[in-house]
Amino acid sequence: MVNDSYSNVIPPLLPLLQATYGLTYALSGFIMTVFTITSSVIQPVFGYIADRHGRRWLIAFSVLWIAFFMSMVGAVSYLGLDNNSAYIAILVMVGLAGFGSSAYHPQASAMVPRISGNRKGVGMSVFSAGGNLGYAIMPLLVVPVVQMWGLAGTVVLFIPGLVTALLLQRYAPEAPQAKVRPGLKDLWADIMTVIKPLTVVIGIVCSRAWLFFGLITFLPLYLAAQGEPPETAGTHLFIILLFGAIGTLLGGWASDRYGRKFVIAGSLLLTGPLLFLALETHGVLAWALMALAGLALLASFSPAVLFAQGLIPRNQGMASGIILGFAIGIGGLGVSVTGAVADAWGIGTGTYSLVLLPIAGFLLTLLLPGRLAPERR
Numbered sequence: 001m002v003n004d005s006y007s008n009v010i011p012p013l014l015p016l017l018q019a020t021y022g023l024t025y026a027l028s029g030f031i032m033t034v035f036t037i038t039s040s041v042i043q044p045v046f047g048y049i050a051d052r053h054g055r056r057w058l059i060a061f062s063v064l065w066i067a068f069f070m071s072m073v074g075a076v077s078y079l080g081l082d083n084n085s086a087y088i089a090i091l092v093m094v095g096l097a098g099f100g101s102s103a104y105h106p107q108a109s110a111m112v113p114r115i116s117g118n119r120k121g122v123g124m125s126v127f128s129a130g131g132n133l134g135y136a137i138m139p140l141l142v143v144p145v146v147q148m149w150g151l152a153g154t155v156v157l158f159i160p161g162l163v164t165a166l167l168l169q170r171y172a173p174e175a176p177q178a179k180v181r182p183g184l185k186d187l188w189a190d191i192m193t194v195i196k197p198l199t200v201v202i203g204i205v206c207s208r209a210w211l212f213f214g215l216i217t218f219l220p221l222y223l224a225a226q227g228e229p230p231e232t233a234g235t236h237l238f239i240i241l242l243f244g245a246i247g248t249l250l251g252g253w254a255s256d257r258y259g260r261k262f263v264i265a266g267s268l269l270l271t272g273p274l275l276f277l278a279l280e281t282h283g284v285l286a287w288a289l290m291a292l293a294g295l296a297l298l299a300s301f302s303p304a305v306l307f308a309q310g311l312i313p314r315n316q317g318m319a320s321g322i323i324l325g326f327a328i329g330i331g332g333l334g335v336s337v338t339g340a341v342a343d344a345w346g347i348g349t350g351t352y353s354l355v356l357l358p359i360a361g362f363l364l365t366l367l368l369p370g371r372l373a374p375e376r377r
Contacts, residue, residue: 002164003063003104005134005141006070007039008241009157010094011216012139012234013073015224016146017090021083025221025347029339032217034091036329038098039066040209043325047106059108060169066100067161069093074146074154102325111173113309121260124302125252129245132298135216136241139234194311200367201308202327204264207361208300209331211271214338214354215240221342222351239287240294251299260303265365265372267299271358279352297358307368 010017014028076089109127116123145153191198219240220233247267255263271293278289308323334357342350366372 001130001134001137002160003066003101003134004131005138006066006097006157006161007035007101008135008138008216008237009070009073009142009154010035011220012142012237013146013151013154014217014220015233016151018221020077020151021086021090023087024339025218025342025350026336026339027087028221029217029335029342031091031094032213033333033336035094035098036213036333036335038095039101040098040325040329041333042099043102043106043329044322046103047110047322047325049106056172056174057169059104059172060165062100062103063161063168064100064165065103066097067158067165069097069100071155071158071161073097074151077151105325109305113306115173119256120306121252121254121256121302122249123252124306125249128252128298128301128305129248132241132245132248132301136238136245139237139241143231143234191312197369198308198311198322200364201304201311201323202330203364204268204300204361204368205304205323205327206331206334207357207364208268208297208304209328210334210338211275211331211354211357212297213331213335214351214357215275217335218338218342218347218351218354222347225347236287236290239291242294243291244294244298247295247297247299248301250295252302254299255303255306259370260307261365261368261370261372263303264300264307264368265362267296268358268362268365270296272355272362275358276352276355279355300361 010031014023014031017023017031018028070093073090073093076086076093079086079089081089109124112123112127113120141157142154145156149156216237219236223233223236251263251267274289274293274296278286278293281289305323338350338353341353
Protein backbone atom coordinates (compact mmCIF):
# COMPACT_ATOMS: atom_id res chain seq x y z
CA MET A 1 0.00 0.00 0.00
CA VAL A 2 2.69 2.49 1.01
CA ASN A 3 5.06 1.59 -1.83
CA ASP A 4 2.42 1.83 -4.54
CA SER A 5 0.96 5.04 -3.15
CA TYR A 6 4.08 6.86 -4.38
CA SER A 7 3.33 5.73 -7.93
CA ASN A 8 0.26 7.99 -7.86
CA VAL A 9 1.86 11.20 -6.61
CA ILE A 10 2.21 12.75 -10.07
CA PRO A 11 -1.29 12.48 -11.68
CA PRO A 12 -3.10 14.70 -9.10
CA LEU A 13 -0.27 17.24 -9.48
CA LEU A 14 -0.42 17.42 -13.29
CA PRO A 15 -2.85 20.37 -13.53
CA LEU A 16 -0.64 22.34 -11.13
CA LEU A 17 2.55 21.28 -12.91
CA GLN A 18 0.98 22.30 -16.22
CA ALA A 19 0.10 25.73 -14.89
CA THR A 20 3.46 26.23 -13.13
CA TYR A 21 5.78 25.07 -15.90
CA GLY A 22 3.64 25.58 -19.04
CA LEU A 23 3.45 21.91 -20.02
CA THR A 24 1.52 20.52 -22.97
CA TYR A 25 -0.60 17.39 -22.63
CA ALA A 26 2.11 15.38 -24.39
CA LEU A 27 4.80 16.64 -21.98
CA SER A 28 2.51 15.88 -19.05
CA GLY A 29 1.98 12.36 -20.31
CA PHE A 30 5.73 11.92 -20.86
CA ILE A 31 6.35 12.38 -17.13
CA MET A 32 4.29 9.27 -16.51
CA THR A 33 6.00 7.52 -19.42
CA VAL A 34 9.43 8.06 -17.83
CA PHE A 35 8.17 6.72 -14.53
CA THR A 36 6.63 3.75 -16.31
CA ILE A 37 9.92 2.85 -18.01
CA THR A 38 11.97 2.82 -14.81
CA SER A 39 9.25 1.43 -12.55
CA SER A 40 7.93 -1.23 -14.89
CA VAL A 41 9.71 -1.95 -18.18
CA ILE A 42 12.99 -2.92 -16.51
CA GLN A 43 11.27 -4.92 -13.77
CA PRO A 44 12.15 -8.33 -15.27
CA VAL A 45 15.81 -7.53 -14.51
CA PHE A 46 14.93 -7.17 -10.84
CA GLY A 47 12.78 -10.29 -11.15
CA TYR A 48 15.84 -12.28 -12.23
CA ILE A 49 17.81 -10.79 -9.32
CA ALA A 50 14.99 -11.67 -6.91
CA ASP A 51 14.94 -15.30 -8.09
CA ARG A 52 18.69 -15.57 -7.48
CA HIS A 53 19.58 -13.17 -4.68
CA GLY A 54 16.33 -11.90 -3.12
CA ARG A 55 16.65 -10.49 0.40
CA ARG A 56 14.43 -8.66 2.87
CA TRP A 57 16.64 -5.56 2.85
CA LEU A 58 15.98 -5.09 -0.87
CA ILE A 59 12.26 -4.70 -0.22
CA ALA A 60 12.86 -2.23 2.63
CA PHE A 61 15.40 -0.18 0.69
CA SER A 62 13.21 -0.04 -2.44
CA VAL A 63 10.36 1.54 -0.44
CA LEU A 64 12.77 4.09 1.05
CA TRP A 65 14.14 4.89 -2.42
CA ILE A 66 10.82 5.57 -4.15
CA ALA A 67 9.57 7.56 -1.15
CA PHE A 68 12.62 9.84 -1.17
CA PHE A 69 12.77 10.68 -4.87
CA MET A 70 9.01 11.02 -5.38
CA SER A 71 8.70 13.35 -2.38
CA MET A 72 11.46 15.53 -3.88
CA VAL A 73 9.46 16.28 -7.05
CA GLY A 74 7.83 19.35 -5.52
CA ALA A 75 11.15 20.52 -4.06
CA VAL A 76 12.27 21.33 -7.63
CA SER A 77 10.37 24.60 -7.14
CA TYR A 78 13.03 25.60 -4.56
CA LEU A 79 15.80 25.50 -7.15
CA GLY A 80 14.80 28.63 -9.07
CA LEU A 81 15.11 26.93 -12.46
CA ASP A 82 13.53 28.07 -15.70
CA ASN A 83 10.62 26.00 -16.99
CA ASN A 84 12.67 23.76 -19.28
CA SER A 85 15.30 23.00 -16.63
CA ALA A 86 12.64 22.41 -13.99
CA TYR A 87 10.85 19.98 -16.28
CA ILE A 88 14.08 18.02 -16.83
CA ALA A 89 14.70 17.95 -13.07
CA ILE A 90 11.19 16.57 -12.50
CA LEU A 91 11.81 13.87 -15.12
CA VAL A 92 15.04 12.90 -13.34
CA MET A 93 13.35 12.69 -9.93
CA VAL A 94 10.43 10.69 -11.27
CA GLY A 95 12.72 8.41 -13.28
CA LEU A 96 14.92 7.65 -10.28
CA ALA A 97 11.88 7.03 -8.10
CA GLY A 98 10.71 4.35 -10.51
CA PHE A 99 13.68 2.10 -9.71
CA GLY A 100 12.27 1.66 -6.20
CA SER A 101 9.05 0.25 -7.59
CA SER A 102 10.97 -2.02 -9.99
CA ALA A 103 13.02 -3.50 -7.17
CA TYR A 104 10.07 -4.03 -4.84
CA HIS A 105 7.41 -5.81 -6.88
CA PRO A 106 9.10 -8.98 -8.28
CA GLN A 107 10.44 -10.17 -4.94
CA ALA A 108 7.35 -9.23 -2.93
CA SER A 109 4.89 -10.75 -5.43
CA ALA A 110 6.97 -13.95 -5.68
CA MET A 111 6.76 -14.35 -1.90
CA VAL A 112 2.95 -14.04 -1.80
CA PRO A 113 1.99 -17.36 -3.49
CA ARG A 114 4.44 -19.23 -1.26
CA ILE A 115 2.58 -18.12 1.88
CA SER A 116 -0.95 -18.37 0.43
CA GLY A 117 -1.43 -22.15 0.55
CA ASN A 118 -4.07 -23.35 -1.90
CA ARG A 119 -5.74 -19.93 -2.03
CA LYS A 120 -3.17 -18.27 -4.24
CA GLY A 121 -5.78 -16.14 -6.02
CA VAL A 122 -6.99 -14.72 -2.71
CA GLY A 123 -3.44 -14.19 -1.45
CA MET A 124 -2.34 -12.35 -4.59
CA SER A 125 -5.54 -10.31 -4.61
CA VAL A 126 -4.96 -9.14 -1.01
CA PHE A 127 -1.41 -8.13 -1.93
CA SER A 128 -2.59 -6.36 -5.08
CA ALA A 129 -5.48 -4.69 -3.29
CA GLY A 130 -2.99 -3.15 -0.88
CA GLY A 131 -1.24 -1.52 -3.82
CA ASN A 132 -4.50 -0.34 -5.31
CA LEU A 133 -5.56 1.09 -1.96
CA GLY A 134 -2.30 3.03 -1.84
CA TYR A 135 -3.03 4.38 -5.30
CA ALA A 136 -6.45 5.45 -4.08
CA ILE A 137 -5.25 7.15 -0.90
CA MET A 138 -2.41 9.23 -2.32
CA PRO A 139 -4.53 11.71 -4.36
CA LEU A 140 -6.46 12.52 -1.17
CA LEU A 141 -3.16 13.33 0.54
CA VAL A 142 -1.38 15.18 -2.26
CA VAL A 143 -4.05 17.78 -2.97
CA PRO A 144 -4.37 19.07 0.65
CA VAL A 145 -0.56 19.05 1.02
CA VAL A 146 0.03 21.29 -2.00
CA GLN A 147 -2.92 23.50 -1.04
CA MET A 148 -1.32 24.14 2.35
CA TRP A 149 2.35 24.35 1.41
CA GLY A 150 2.51 24.56 -2.38
CA LEU A 151 4.44 22.15 -4.58
CA ALA A 152 7.38 22.14 -2.17
CA GLY A 153 5.12 20.58 0.45
CA THR A 154 5.50 17.17 -1.21
CA VAL A 155 8.65 16.66 0.91
CA VAL A 156 6.44 15.65 3.86
CA LEU A 157 5.32 12.62 1.85
CA PHE A 158 8.70 11.04 2.58
CA ILE A 159 7.66 10.26 6.17
CA PRO A 160 5.35 7.25 5.50
CA GLY A 161 7.99 5.63 3.29
CA LEU A 162 10.71 6.08 5.89
CA VAL A 163 8.58 4.54 8.65
CA THR A 164 7.49 1.65 6.43
CA ALA A 165 11.06 0.88 5.33
CA LEU A 166 12.18 0.66 8.95
CA LEU A 167 9.27 -1.66 9.79
CA LEU A 168 9.97 -3.89 6.80
CA GLN A 169 13.65 -4.22 7.68
CA ARG A 170 12.75 -5.15 11.25
CA TYR A 171 9.68 -7.37 10.84
CA ALA A 172 9.29 -8.64 7.26
CA PRO A 173 10.09 -12.35 6.75
CA GLU A 174 13.37 -13.09 5.05
CA ALA A 175 12.98 -14.23 1.45
CA PRO A 176 13.66 -17.98 1.13
CA GLN A 177 16.59 -18.87 -1.08
CA ALA A 178 16.22 -21.39 -3.88
CA LYS A 179 18.48 -24.44 -3.60
CA VAL A 180 19.17 -24.26 -7.32
CA ARG A 181 19.36 -20.76 -8.67
CA PRO A 182 17.99 -20.50 -12.22
CA GLY A 183 20.49 -19.54 -14.89
CA LEU A 184 19.76 -17.39 -17.91
CA LYS A 185 19.90 -20.40 -20.25
CA ASP A 186 17.32 -22.33 -18.20
CA LEU A 187 15.17 -19.24 -17.85
CA TRP A 188 15.19 -18.63 -21.60
CA ALA A 189 14.29 -22.26 -22.28
CA ASP A 190 11.35 -22.08 -19.87
CA ILE A 191 10.06 -18.89 -21.48
CA MET A 192 10.37 -20.15 -25.05
CA THR A 193 8.28 -23.26 -24.30
CA VAL A 194 5.31 -21.02 -23.41
CA ILE A 195 6.10 -18.00 -25.55
CA LYS A 196 2.73 -17.93 -27.36
CA PRO A 197 0.39 -17.90 -24.33
CA LEU A 198 2.83 -15.68 -22.44
CA THR A 199 2.78 -13.16 -25.30
CA VAL A 200 -1.03 -13.14 -25.20
CA VAL A 201 -1.02 -12.48 -21.44
CA ILE A 202 1.47 -9.65 -21.97
CA GLY A 203 -0.80 -8.15 -24.63
CA ILE A 204 -3.82 -8.32 -22.31
CA VAL A 205 -1.95 -6.68 -19.47
CA CYS A 206 -0.56 -4.02 -21.84
CA SER A 207 -4.04 -2.98 -22.95
CA ARG A 208 -5.32 -2.89 -19.38
CA ALA A 209 -2.28 -0.96 -18.16
CA TRP A 210 -2.60 1.60 -20.95
CA LEU A 211 -6.17 2.21 -19.88
CA PHE A 212 -5.27 2.35 -16.20
CA PHE A 213 -2.37 4.79 -16.55
CA GLY A 214 -4.23 6.78 -19.19
CA LEU A 215 -7.21 7.15 -16.91
CA ILE A 216 -5.32 8.28 -13.82
CA THR A 217 -3.18 10.62 -15.93
CA PHE A 218 -5.79 12.28 -18.16
CA LEU A 219 -8.99 12.11 -16.14
CA PRO A 220 -7.80 14.97 -13.85
CA LEU A 221 -6.87 17.00 -16.94
CA TYR A 222 -10.20 16.19 -18.62
CA LEU A 223 -12.14 17.29 -15.55
CA ALA A 224 -10.01 20.43 -15.20
CA ALA A 225 -10.78 21.32 -18.83
CA GLN A 226 -14.48 21.05 -17.93
CA GLY A 227 -13.97 23.57 -15.13
CA GLU A 228 -13.98 21.10 -12.25
CA PRO A 229 -11.78 21.91 -9.20
CA PRO A 230 -8.79 19.66 -8.27
CA GLU A 231 -10.81 18.18 -5.40
CA THR A 232 -13.27 16.68 -7.89
CA ALA A 233 -10.47 14.96 -9.80
CA GLY A 234 -9.01 13.66 -6.55
CA THR A 235 -12.40 12.24 -5.59
CA HIS A 236 -12.81 10.55 -8.98
CA LEU A 237 -9.38 8.95 -8.72
CA PHE A 238 -10.07 7.82 -5.16
CA ILE A 239 -13.37 6.21 -6.21
CA ILE A 240 -11.80 4.42 -9.19
CA LEU A 241 -8.91 3.09 -7.18
CA LEU A 242 -10.85 2.23 -4.04
CA PHE A 243 -13.33 0.15 -6.02
CA GLY A 244 -10.42 -1.14 -8.08
CA ALA A 245 -8.97 -2.54 -4.84
CA ILE A 246 -12.33 -4.17 -4.13
CA GLY A 247 -12.38 -5.53 -7.68
CA THR A 248 -8.90 -6.96 -7.17
CA LEU A 249 -10.10 -8.88 -4.12
CA LEU A 250 -13.20 -10.13 -5.93
CA GLY A 251 -11.17 -11.07 -9.00
CA GLY A 252 -8.73 -13.13 -6.94
CA TRP A 253 -11.55 -14.96 -5.15
CA ALA A 254 -13.44 -15.53 -8.41
CA SER A 255 -10.35 -16.85 -10.20
CA ASP A 256 -9.87 -19.50 -7.51
CA ARG A 257 -13.53 -20.48 -7.87
CA TYR A 258 -14.37 -20.02 -11.57
CA GLY A 259 -11.06 -19.99 -13.43
CA ARG A 260 -8.60 -17.27 -14.41
CA LYS A 261 -9.49 -17.00 -18.10
CA PHE A 262 -13.19 -16.50 -17.34
CA VAL A 263 -12.47 -13.72 -14.83
CA ILE A 264 -10.03 -11.91 -17.13
CA ALA A 265 -12.44 -12.02 -20.08
CA GLY A 266 -15.50 -11.02 -18.08
CA SER A 267 -13.84 -8.10 -16.36
CA LEU A 268 -12.51 -6.59 -19.59
CA LEU A 269 -15.82 -7.10 -21.39
CA LEU A 270 -17.60 -5.03 -18.73
CA THR A 271 -14.99 -2.28 -18.38
CA GLY A 272 -15.41 -0.54 -21.76
CA PRO A 273 -19.18 0.13 -21.61
CA LEU A 274 -19.02 1.17 -17.95
CA LEU A 275 -16.23 3.65 -18.61
CA PHE A 276 -18.02 5.13 -21.62
CA LEU A 277 -21.22 5.64 -19.62
CA ALA A 278 -19.26 7.17 -16.75
CA LEU A 279 -17.73 9.76 -19.08
CA GLU A 280 -21.16 10.51 -20.57
CA THR A 281 -22.80 11.27 -17.22
CA HIS A 282 -22.30 13.69 -14.33
CA GLY A 283 -22.58 13.86 -10.58
CA VAL A 284 -23.39 10.86 -8.41
CA LEU A 285 -24.29 8.66 -11.38
CA ALA A 286 -20.89 9.31 -12.97
CA TRP A 287 -19.16 8.39 -9.69
CA ALA A 288 -21.18 5.17 -9.42
CA LEU A 289 -20.39 4.14 -13.00
CA MET A 290 -16.71 5.05 -12.58
CA ALA A 291 -16.61 2.94 -9.42
CA LEU A 292 -18.01 -0.05 -11.31
CA ALA A 293 -15.55 0.53 -14.17
CA GLY A 294 -12.64 0.55 -11.72
CA LEU A 295 -13.95 -2.59 -10.05
CA ALA A 296 -14.28 -4.42 -13.37
CA LEU A 297 -10.93 -3.26 -14.74
CA LEU A 298 -8.79 -4.39 -11.82
CA ALA A 299 -10.63 -7.68 -11.25
CA SER A 300 -8.33 -9.09 -13.95
CA PHE A 301 -5.14 -8.06 -12.11
CA SER A 302 -4.43 -11.09 -9.90
CA PRO A 303 -5.60 -13.75 -12.40
CA ALA A 304 -3.21 -12.37 -15.03
CA VAL A 305 -0.21 -12.48 -12.66
CA LEU A 306 -1.05 -16.02 -11.53
CA PHE A 307 -1.61 -17.11 -15.15
CA ALA A 308 1.94 -15.98 -16.01
CA GLN A 309 3.42 -17.57 -12.87
CA GLY A 310 1.70 -20.81 -13.83
CA LEU A 311 3.35 -20.69 -17.24
CA ILE A 312 6.91 -20.39 -15.83
CA PRO A 313 6.63 -21.80 -12.29
CA ARG A 314 10.39 -22.17 -11.73
CA ASN A 315 10.91 -18.43 -12.13
CA GLN A 316 8.19 -16.76 -10.08
CA GLY A 317 10.10 -13.49 -9.71
CA MET A 318 10.70 -13.25 -13.44
CA ALA A 319 7.05 -14.06 -14.18
CA SER A 320 5.99 -11.31 -11.81
CA GLY A 321 8.52 -8.94 -13.35
CA ILE A 322 7.25 -9.65 -16.84
CA ILE A 323 3.59 -9.03 -15.93
CA LEU A 324 3.81 -6.46 -13.13
CA GLY A 325 6.72 -4.75 -14.81
CA PHE A 326 7.41 -5.20 -18.49
CA ALA A 327 3.82 -5.70 -19.68
CA ILE A 328 2.43 -2.92 -17.49
CA GLY A 329 5.34 -0.72 -18.51
CA ILE A 330 4.84 -1.22 -22.23
CA GLY A 331 1.15 -0.52 -21.77
CA GLY A 332 2.01 2.59 -19.79
CA LEU A 333 4.02 3.92 -22.72
CA GLY A 334 0.70 4.35 -24.47
CA VAL A 335 0.02 7.30 -22.17
CA SER A 336 2.24 9.40 -24.43
CA VAL A 337 0.17 8.28 -27.43
CA THR A 338 -2.99 9.33 -25.62
CA GLY A 339 -1.32 12.65 -24.81
CA ALA A 340 -0.53 13.20 -28.49
CA VAL A 341 -4.14 12.41 -29.39
CA ALA A 342 -5.30 14.94 -26.78
CA ASP A 343 -2.97 17.61 -28.19
CA ALA A 344 -4.18 16.96 -31.74
CA TRP A 345 -7.93 16.52 -31.21
CA GLY A 346 -8.63 17.71 -27.67
CA ILE A 347 -8.52 16.24 -24.19
CA GLY A 348 -12.07 14.88 -24.60
CA THR A 349 -11.12 12.76 -27.63
CA GLY A 350 -7.95 11.58 -25.91
CA THR A 351 -9.87 10.47 -22.83
CA TYR A 352 -12.68 8.79 -24.77
CA SER A 353 -10.15 6.88 -26.90
CA LEU A 354 -9.24 4.88 -23.79
CA VAL A 355 -12.59 3.06 -24.03
CA LEU A 356 -11.24 1.01 -26.97
CA LEU A 357 -8.48 -0.60 -24.91
CA PRO A 358 -10.48 -3.09 -22.80
CA ILE A 359 -12.21 -4.25 -25.98
CA ALA A 360 -8.81 -5.11 -27.44
CA GLY A 361 -7.87 -6.88 -24.21
CA PHE A 362 -11.03 -8.98 -24.29
CA LEU A 363 -10.36 -10.12 -27.86
CA LEU A 364 -6.85 -11.18 -26.86
CA THR A 365 -8.26 -13.18 -23.95
CA LEU A 366 -10.05 -15.42 -26.43
CA LEU A 367 -6.60 -16.63 -27.58
CA LEU A 368 -5.55 -17.91 -24.14
CA PRO A 369 -5.45 -21.66 -23.58
CA GLY A 370 -8.29 -23.16 -21.56
CA ARG A 371 -12.07 -22.82 -21.49
CA LEU A 372 -13.72 -19.41 -21.52
CA ALA A 373 -16.73 -20.74 -19.62
CA PRO A 374 -16.59 -20.64 -15.80
CA GLU A 375 -15.00 -23.64 -14.10
CA ARG A 376 -16.32 -24.58 -10.67
CA ARG A 377 -13.38 -25.53 -8.45
